[in-house]
Amino acid sequence: MAKLTVKKVEALIKAGGDKTKRHADGEGLYLVVPASGTASWMLRFTSNKKRREMTLGKVKDLTLANARADAATKMKQVREGFDPLLQRKRAEQESIKTVNDLFEDWYPTLVKRLKHPNIPKRVYTKDIAPHIGEIPLDKITARDIRTTITAINDSGRPTIANDALGHCKQLFNHGIKLDLLQGNPASAFTVKDAGGIEQSKDRALSEDELTAFFRMARENSTSFSRDNYLACALLVCLGVRKSELCEAKWEEFDLKEGFWHLPKERSKTNVGFTIPLAPEVLKWLEELKIRGFGSEFVFPSRRTSKRPHMGPDTLNRAITKLFGHEAGKKKQPPNLMGDIPHFTVHDLRRTCRTLLAKQGTPGHVAERCLNHKLKGVEGIYDQYDYLEERRDALAALVITVHKLI
Helix, strand or coil: CCCCCHHHHHHHHHHCCCCCEEEEEECCEEEEECCCCCCEEEEEEEECCEEEEEEEEECCCCCHHHHHHHHHHHHHHHHCCCCHHHHHHHHHHHCCCEHHHHHHHHHHHHHHHCCCCHHHHHHHHHHHHHHHCCCECCCCCHHHHHHHHHHHHHCCCHHHHHHHHHHHHHHHHHHHHCCCCCCCCCCCCCHHHCCCCCCCCCCCCCHHHHHHHHHHHHHCCCCCCHHHHHHHHHHHHHCCCHHHHHCCEHHHEECCCCEEEECHHHCCCCCCEEEECCHHHHHHHHHHHHHCCCCCECCECCCCCCCCECCCCHHHHHHHHHCCCCCCCCCCCCCCCCCCCCCCHHHHHHHHHHHHHHCCCCHHHHHHHCCCCCCHHHHHHCCCCCHHHHHHHHHHHHHHHHHHC
């Protein structure tokens, strides 16, 4: 078998093909030329009576001579009874020195098993890493965990404090699995040490509270922007989830026919959903289109950031500020909401459901307005989407809400 040469490697890559091809150089080394993508070097070897393969690197980054040298080193490991793949994995683990390093190793496992891995990543990046991210793994203590969850809870976000504690437990369990830690510094803490036991959420705004909230939002437009105002109005009138609205693209909307076609990829139910849009809602959307200056998103990010659309915390932060609390500020703003109990963005969705019931919308129609699956046998056999009934219900709701706000 003739060995490869630099010129032959170049020719084989240039020739390509309609499927992946492997060209042997000898001693287990192969040139891999994919149908599309970048050519690479691959090593084949046998360890514990099993045929193994491992990528050594891309051809553009590793010369033929260097690939041969690397292959020879790894084949020597095989002859000495070591598995090069295992050795590589151990070397990678040795590079995990800090909590941030551990998170970077843990995060790919979240991508594989969670539908929204960006949620724990956001909590880690924003609320955990600033406190303990740079601490070496052999120096992390339970006191550091307490400092982290206490700081989050003191900022007025008990739910996030509980979430952060849960993420820390999973993160450090991952470290134990990799034999990087002998114990989990977060294991002894419970939700009582973080944000407390969360109560069942049943907050819905009364009509008077809605009127007061939107009036205060209008009167404080410098801190509660028009985009935020319209987003809250749409949440009350459409009953959609926060992420479904904040991440919406104009391509999902048919403003001429009056429909929002929410794709299954963005729906919590993993099923596409068509939402009828009342005339007043269409006016708000037309205004947002003008305010968007050609953005593909209904609510484009107003700040320079990696996220092109409104952030997941934007509305809750704006609402909380009206109640006299602004995270990270020593001097807190005044409480403009008086005796009205605090509420969150999700409570606006619950308010929508409550108003639908109050106006006499049948329960099964109201549930479909919120894109809830019907329960039990009814949900199995009743596949009708109630589009016209939902159109009438939401149209009546918008008339009520428009009078209030």
